[in-house]
Amino acid sequence: MRLTLFGVQGLAFYVVILGAFYATPYSNPFFLLLGFLTLLGASSLFSTRRNVRGVALELGDFAPVVSGAEVRVPARVAVEGRARFGITVKIELENGQILQGRTDLLEGRANLFVQGPPMPRGAYTAKRAWVESTHPAGLFRAMTHVAPPAPLLVYPAPTEFADGHSTSQALGDLLGTSESAAGDLQPGGLRDHRQGDEVRAIHWRASARRGRLVIQEWEAGTAQGLEVVLDRRCDSDEFEEALSTISALVQLGHTNKETLRLHTQDLSANYGDGHLQWSEALRFLAQAESLPADGPPPPAASPSVARLPRERSHV
């Protein structure tokens, strides 16, 4: 519970009135007015606290959001009994940005969105989340804290490519490749089951033989497919452009149910059905940082695999 700015001004005003009361001879009407003002402050303190008591907040998780788009997270507030006024839900991110959503009148339950302005690419941990109100008089701010949601991922805006193109055409737009893209998935190797693997990717026969769960990996066929090498030893502009291209590839792969294989300095991963989830790719895109020019090279890959940033591939 704390004073608002209006509350601080009100307190200063009260002190002035109190001083005037004692500076003048006692009078009953003045005492009555002073009593009224005192009770207004005291009742505001009590009522503001009472307004947020019992308000239950359920916060959804942040969905990854593209940079440049408004951040939204769904929330549900619920209360029993009397109506509450001016209930605001706030989430503070680690960069100081505050997202908020509000319902002016809460009777029963209400769904709202906690929103914030567009943010640059990155992963933002939510430091704290709370419900607050300044009802009735705006003198005090009462807060009830809740567990903050999982971090917010803001991934780069995907590079534009024409809708409706096939995978190969889109790859041509994005990576400048001329070879046909791999449309078929070929079975790759078997590996042990890891947490997060989908049930349908389990190879049951191999699992029965081995006595443990085994995953069938799929990979693109002889054609190139969605595979890209990202060399992070580049300047920031090139790096952001490269990430935007990969973001577009993620979108393409998710839409066309393709697999994306990504190689970079400290990562080689497959994303898509039977592999890592696309959200992991977005997490990488949100958190990736460029490396200095003397950093380690990316893993070796076939010369036919597309490389990003694109300029470097022509050097």
Place this chain on the structure above:
Amino acid sequence: MSSAKALRACTQVLVLINLVFVQMTEAAGLHALIPLYALTLAAPLLQRFAGNRAYLTAWNLLVMGIFGVLIWSVTRGDLGNVLEYGLILAVLCQVHLLNNLRLDQRPDLLFFNAFLIAVVAGYINRGSTFGLLFLAFVPPFLMGLELLAATGDGQEPGPRATGKLLRDGAKRSGVLLSLSLLVFVFWPRDFERKAFFHGRLDFTSQDDASASVGFTDMLSHRRRKSVGKDNRPALRIQVLDGDQAQVTSLWRGALLGITDGTSWEPLHPRVLRRSADVETDWVPIDTGHARRGAPPESVVQVSVQRLDPATQYAFVPASTYAVKPAEAGDLELQPSGGFQSRGEGSLSYELLLDADPAPEPGGTYEGRIPRALRPYIELPSSPNLDAAHALAAELVPDPEGTDQFRLVQRIANHLRENYSYLPPGSSDAPDSLAEFLGSEEGGHCELFASGFATMLRSLSIPCRIATGYRGDHWDPASGTLTLRMSDAHAWVEVYDPTAGWMSVDPTPAAFLAESKPGLFARAGAAVRSAWNAVTGFDEEARAQLFAWARTLPARGLAGVRSHPLATTGVLALIGSLLVLRRRRRTQDPLPVREYRAAIARAKITPLPGETPREILERATSNELEPVSLARLRSATEAHERERYAGRS
């Protein structure tokens, strides 16, 4: 109504009430306030110009100009008007803020200013009008604060939320006012506390002889503005022995015998000694004690406590036989027959009052006045008194040979029956004796006493004006009579050749007792009485209230026993209201009730476990009539929204 409009309406009402506050204090005349009233009422129309630079510049120039004029007035005048000038400036700022705040700007300052104006207006004028205005001020103030808090983050609540906020604000107003009254009654405090800067800061205007109703040993015809009701206790009287009913209601302090045509003052002691006043038969018994005349057959012994902090007069009724101060030497007999203490402030003394029947007045008007009484018929030749002379001649064209007392009564009755009482400071009050006697509009007791005395003197009937206190509202619980500053009164003492000095009060008695006032007049009197109870509240009043509260259970029980039917009816009504309220709170939401009603109207019996959608499908396949089906579909959708969608 949108929240922005509601907030602007609240601020507009606040500013209007502020203007009425200022008008009530008479800091500015109505002619000066009319433009501000007009600008306040036109604020919604002028809002369109709020962002216009020329409009804003004009406003700023106006405010600065008036501020400059006020500063100039203060430097030339006395500090007594600084509060009033401040009020004018404050209310001007209010109108300025109302007309120039953009919708995106917060009106915080407007609220602070509004309350400050209320405080200052209440300090200057403590009449019942202020009490009523403050009651009207609180709801828009609190509603406005709630709307301001709701729009604090740039959000604008919808109409439903706005309506609920306004209702919440109204309820909160009632609760806060009730709590304030409770704190006012129960909070312990020093009712006699002096100002921190006692004696240094006095905002009473120097033009007013007295800014509040109270005892004075001077009487003026001039109308006073902004006279407040001072309900502090002035005298506390208790009967020690004898019949309370025999105690007079007139308690004399000063005797005024000389007039200049516009005011009355006490006769100079030299004049009194020379005239050998006929009331100087007081005999000192011992130091400070005095008695006069033969001992009466029946007496009433009273104790008097003077609480008026600003006078040296002791208040002694005309029927007093003996005076006994608490401390020897406390009281000094004055040549005029009154008593004064050595210093101001609290004083205690006892009186023996003559309870024998008063001698019958008699005596024929002779027109020849004994030398000792000549000072009591003197009048200056002042045009201010011409109206009094004319009226006296009209009422008593031929006084010779007439019973003097009948002449006196004729004139007194004429004043009582043809003139109304107006409280001091009334805006309609006359400004001179001539205006009072000529208009028959009415006036306060000083005008009645002065007019009466002047008319008597014009007929050479010796008389003088007595000032003091009047009252006979004995408290049955404590057996005391408390006379307050506002009970100050002026009347006339007429010398009768047979009975001596007799008190005659020409002021009409309180209109509640004399006439049959209308509903509004009675309501006004009730409001004034209630407000006087607030402004005059002190330790004694609190003790009386607690004593009364302690008798409530017994009274309640007695009331129940004497009115069993009525009590049962009232309890049944309260119980019904509580049950209905509880039922309304636990009721299903309206869409759910309407859905049930739609099913009943469609004559469908839900099967166990059947969902509303399944019911609707069944009704559709059973070819329910189209109107009922449409109604059922609409109710089903509303029910789903209520149950599953929630509100945002």
